[in-house]
Amino acid sequence: MFIGTGVDLARVDRLARLSTNARFLRRVFTPAELDDPRPSHLAGIFAAKEAVFKAIGQPPCWQALSVSRAENGRPTVRLDVAWRDPRLRALDVSISHEGEWAIAVAIAVFDREGDGV
Amino acid sequence: MTATVQDLILSLPDRGDRAALLLRTSFRTFTWSYAELARQVRACAHWFASQDLVQGERVVFWAPNSPIWVSAYLACLASGLVPVPLDLHSAPHFVERIADETGARVLLRGRYQTALPVRGQSMPLDRLEWLTRPGEPERTAWPALRADDLAELMYTSGTTSSPKGVMLTHENLRANLEGIQPIVPPEPFYRFVSLLPLSHAFEQTIGLFLPLSRGGQITYLETLKPSALIDAFRKDRPNAVVAVPRLLDLLRSRVLGRLPKPLRAALSGLSPVLLVLPWPVRRALFAPLRAQLGGCLRYVVVGGAPLDRSVERFWDALGILVLQGYGLTETAPVLTANTPSAHRIGSVGKPLQNVSIRIDPDGGILARGPNVTPGYYQRPEATAAAFVDGWLRTGDLGQFDRDGFLYLRGRQKDMIVTPAGLRVYPEDVEAALNRQSGVRESAVLEWRGQVHAVLLLDPLKAPSALEIVAAANRQLNPIQQIRGWTLWPGSDFPRTPTLKVRKFKVREALASNLPSRAHPTRPTGRVAQIVQDLAPDHMVSPAGRLGPDLGLSSIDRLELITLLEEEFHVDIPDADVTSETTVAGLDEVVRRGERLPSSRPPTWQLNRGVVELRDIAQRELIFPILRHAVWLTVEGSENLRSLSPPVIFAGNHVSHLDGPTVLMALPPWLRRRTAVAALAGFYFPTSANPLENTWHWTLFDLAELFFNVFPVPRARGFRESLRHAGFLAEHGWSILIFPEGTRSVNGQMTPFREGIGLLATELKVPIVPFLLRGTHRILPPRAWVPRPGPASLRFGAPLYLPPMSYGDITREIEKAVIALAPTIEVRL
Numbered sequence: 001m002f003i004g005t006g007v008d009l010a011r012v013d014r015l016a017r018l019s020t021n022a023r024f025l026r027r028v029f030t031p032a033e034l035d036d037p038r039p040s041h042l043a044g045i046f047a048a049k050e051a052v053f054k055a056i057g058q059p060p061c062w063q064a065l066s067v068s069r070a071e072n073g074r075p076t077v078r079l080d081v082a083w084r085d086p087r088l089r090a091l092d093v094s095i096s097h098e099g100e101w102a103i104a105v106a107i108a109v110f111d112r113e114g115d116g117v
Numbered sequence: 118m119t120a121t122v123q124d125l126i127l128s129l130p131d132r133g134d135r136a137a138l139l140l141r142t143s144f145r146t147f148t149w150s151y152a153e154l155a156r157q158v159r160a161c162a163h164w165f166a167s168q169d170l171v172q173g174e175r176v177v178f179w180a181p182n183s184p185i186w187v188s189a190y191l192a193c194l195a196s197g198l199v200p201v202p203l204d205l206h207s208a209p210h211f212v213e214r215i216a217d218e219t220g221a222r223v224l225l226r227g228r229y230q231t232a233l234p235v236r237g238q239s240m241p242l243d244r245l246e247w248l249t250r251p252g253e254p255e256r257t258a259w260p261a262l263r264a265d266d267l268a269e270l271m272y273t274s275g276t277t278s279s280p281k282g283v284m285l286t287h288e289n290l291r292a293n294l295e296g297i298q299p300i301v302p303p304e305p306f307y308r309f310v311s312l313l314p315l316s317h318a319f320e321q322t323i324g325l326f327l328p329l330s331r332g333g334q335i336t337y338l339e340t341l342k343p344s345a346l347i348d349a350f351r352k353d354r355p356n357a358v359v360a361v362p363r364l365l366d367l368l369r370s371r372v373l374g375r376l377p378k379p380l381r382a383a384l385s386g387l388s389p390v391l392l393v394l395p396w397p398v399r400r401a402l403f404a405p406l407r408a409q410l411g412g413c414l415r416y417v418v419v420g421g422a423p424l425d426r427s428v429e430r431f432w433d434a435l436g437i438l439v440l441q442g443y444g445l446t447e448t449a450p451v452l453t454a455n456t457p458s459a460h461r462i463g464s465v466g467k468p469l470q471n472v473s474i475r476i477d478p479d480g481g482i483l484a485r486g487p488n489v490t491p492g493y494y495q496r497p498e499a500t501a502a503a504f505v506d507g508w509l510r511t512g513d514l515g516q517f518d519r520d521g522f523l524y525l526r527g528r529q530k531d532m533i534v535t536p537a538g539l540r541v542y543p544e545d546v547e548a549a550l551n552r553q554s555g556v557r558e559s560a561v562l563e564w565r566g567q568v569h570a571v572l573l574l575d576p577l578k579a580p581s582a583l584e585i586v587a588a589a590n591r592q593l594n595p596i597q598q599i600r601g602w603t604l605w606p607g608s609d610f611p612r613t614p615t616l617k618v619r620k621f622k623v624r625e626a627l628a629s630n631l632p633s634r635a636h637p638t639r640p641t642g643r644v645a646q647i648v649q650d651l652a653p654d655h656m657v658s659p660a661g662r663l664g665p666d667l668g669l670s671s672i673d674r675l676e677l678i679t680l681l682e683e684e685f686h687v688d689i690p691d692a693d694v695t696s697e698t699t700v701a702g703l704d705e706v707v708r709r710g711e712r713l714p715s716s717r718p719p720t721w722q723l724n725r726g727v728v729e730l731r732d733i734a735q736r737e738l739i740f741p742i743l744r745h746a747v748w749l750t751v752e753g754s755e756n757l758r759s760l761s762p763p764v765i766f767a768g769n770h771v772s773h774l775d776g777p778t779v780l781m782a783l784p785p786w787l788r789r790r791t792a793v794a795a796l797a798g799f800y801f802p803t804s805a806n807p808l809e810n811t812w813h814w815t816l817f818d819l820a821e822l823f824f825n826v827f828p829v830p831r832a833r834g835f836r837e838s839l840r841h842a843g844f845l846a847e848h849g850w851s852i853l854i855f856p857e858g859t860r861s862v863n864g865q866m867t868p869f870r871e872g873i874g875l876l877a878t879e880l881k882v883p884i885v886p887f888l889l890r891g892t893h894r895i896l897p898p899r900a901w902v903p904r905p906g907p908a909s910l911r912f913g914a915p916l917y918l919p920p921m922s923y924g925d926i927t928r929e930i931e932k933a934v935i936a937l938a939p940t941i942e943v944r945l
Binding site for chain 1: 205206207208209227228229230231232591594671672675676678679682683691692695870871872920921922923924925
């Protein structure tokens with residue numbers, strides 16, 4: 001087993017400015033993620049996605065990764081099977097907000113060897 | 118007197134099954150016949166009525182073009198509701214303000230437009246589409262509308278000055294449609310590809326009402342990137358399009374870019390000479406070039422902004438008639454137009470027969486006619502200022518030639534129109550500039566296809582122009598970004614008697630002596646300029662790397678990608694732009710983006726002969742053998758009887774025998790047109806042993822032949838196979854898929870992959886769940902010889918799911934499969 005970590009910081013006002021750019025929104029967020037359009041929420045999701053891509057060491061494919069909130073407020077991530085390293089066993093992410101910033105940390109757990117998802 | 122718009126809408130069903138609207142998404146093409154469009158219009162009208170909307174109430178539209186947009190819009194017009202269509206790029210606070218001002222209780226929005234608080238509902242259009250699907254109630258009685266009833270409200274001004282809503286009545290719309298009918302040449306079948314937003318009066322009248330009134334066909338595209346555009350041109354072979362000048366310019370460079378260099382030079386230099394050749398000769402000469410645009414294109418209707426004569430000549434030389442017209446939102450919208458029989462390069466044509474145009478002593482164009490607006494919504498003072506003795510002041514200057522052709526000589530309302538037809542209002546950009554300290558005043562106009570600022574600075578207080586522009590750009594949205602600037606040399610701008618800046622005088626000055634004053638430190642290439650806008654504090658050079666040298670963060674790079682895509686109409690994969698990419702490297706990325714995707718999965722296995730052969734092989738050879746091994750009982754077949762393909766069969770996966778077993782259980786009429794999705798990992802393992810690879814390829818070819826299998830790769834090319842699935846659905850093929858993505862080892866079910874949710878959502882087809890038991894005992898994983906035994910297969914009722922997230926849809930499908938066997942052991 002080995003572990004990858006990733007961290008990312010995103011500015012809320014940056015997302016606020018980009019929230020009029022439909023092309024950007026459409027590229028980065030899934031429709032469900034856009035149901036809550038507050039820039040702080042989007043900044044959190046953006047940071048979470050970026051952190052996950054760092055943790056799994058893959059170039060970003062924004063639409064393949066979706067972040068949602070469980071009822072207790074804890075974020076959960078799903079990575080499309082097509083983009084998943086077969087050795088990936090578990091993925092977890094945590095998001096925090098403070099003023100103009102959102103931060104996220106992600107951890108990915110891999111098998112040393114794997115034979116399919 | 119020709120029919121009203123309401124008559125036109127209510128007569129749509131008369132054209133029956135003829136194709137009216139096409140929607141091309143990245144996955145498949147959807148077709149709306151005239152009958153289906155009419156049904157959806159009635160269903161939408163019923164939905165509006167069910168929301169207690171009464172005649173005259175406003176409905177805000179904030180969504181990209183699509184058939185459901187059209188249905189909802191036509192439903193509003195036919196029921197006397199007042200649509201308020203807004204530009205897609207409107208900022209959310211602007212949309213909120215308009216919803217507030219118009220008192221709208223319903224806001225119809227696109228999937229990617231944010232939900233906004235309105236007094237009533239903020240409804241995504243794809244949900245409305247689901248609510249108004251076949252079988253839902255329809256409106257049957259329609260109100261009688263008066264000619265002077267308000268038909269729609271169109272907002273034309275920018276977001277910072279107080280927005281003005283142009284009121285258009287039903288008579289305005291009818292009159293303009295009547296006015297253009299005589300000049301539109303009769304074609305047996307009009308095919309349009311829609312390139313402009315439906316929030317433009319121009320696109321509504323010429324791109325929608327006109328084709329519908331002629332029984333034509335209109336294609337809407339989910340994206341206007343060139344690969345999608347050229348694909349649509351090739352497949353739908355439009356004979357007419359409505360465009361803005363900059364799009365024509367862009368298409369010209371694209372068409373030219375594909376030619377060998379000498380030919381390109383000859384063509385761009387020689388077009389005036391070519392114009393001497395008769396039209397049929399030119400058409401024949403340039404047939405190959407026109408083939409890139411589908412080969413049938415005859416008319417390009419242009420308006421909305423000044424058109425460069427060289428662009429007009431180029432298209433004319435190719436044998437494609439550019440018909441320039443002139444009009445305003447206030448005139449619903451056409452005032453004058455060139456026609457195939459009467460057109461002059463550089464002119465905007467003659468007035469429509471029901472329109473009067475007069476030039477006032479100052480050269481201003483005045484217009485009168487039944488298509489002219491009664492005024493601005495709740496703005497009596499603006500309305501009063503817009504009219505003089507019953508004539509509308511257009512704000513443009515012009516003159517007639519001896520034969521009655523109108524030539525524009527400068528526009529007061531210097532709106533900037535992007536290639537996609539989006540509008541940039543100079544007053545918004547000026548407001549952002551004028552807020553900066555040291556700026557006395559600014560004049561923003563389009564210069565060489567870009568947003569350009571002319572600045573009048575206070576020499577004592579002003580920081581550098583670079584800083585001012587960078588600061589203003591930070592407050593502006595991507596399409597409003599200032600790309601170039603000039604310092605105004607005099608002490609004040611030239612002004613009208615009412616002290617407004619005379620933009621056309623500023624423009625003349627720019628053209629004559631000012632360009633040398635344009636800022637010298639700005640990089641020259643467009644790509645570099647866009648990078649510079651994002652990195653205002655850095656010096657952009659070709660070798661500069663985006664991250665280390667220019668300080669662009671990952672989010673900056675994403676914005677950069679979207680800006681490049683917007684500017685060059687290309688498709689850029691995220692992975693192509695990393696922090697190590699150089700500015701010069703970006704040029705290459707953009708060029709690569711302009712190439713079209715070439716690969717397309719083979720379709721021989723869908724060929725009629727192959728289908729027959731497969732059918733015989735299955736019935737005579739495969740199923741008889743299979744029946745020996747799998748003693749199958751099938752339940753729920755009654756759920757298959759009323760299906761109308763295409764559908765997706767989705768269920769659990771326990772053995773290699775599953776695909777053939779489910780096919781065997783399907784009735785022949787369904788089976789013959791069903792394809793099986795297979796994870797490519799099985800057929801194409803990357804083995805070092807060439808023999809093993811050959812074996813797997815052979816297996817795959819056999820699977821293609823006998824079971825119509827198509828691969829779904831695990832990693833790269835995933836979207837490609839989704840497109841193939843879309844192609845199948847578009848042609849009526851059903852798809853059998855095992856969404857677990859892999860066979861479970863012990864017959865238990867593992868969670869479904871979200872690909873199934875994506876497939877169901879994007880292909881918009883019903884899902885038939887099924888549950889298979891027993892085959893894993895007959896042929897367990899890694900076994901090659903089956904041990905005969907009993908198995909059972911149960912089909913559930915088809916699911917028609919409302920729009921949800923891919924994940925939620927996946928869960929719903931999973932639940933439906935689990936529900937088929939309450940006793941199945943589930944490990945989630």
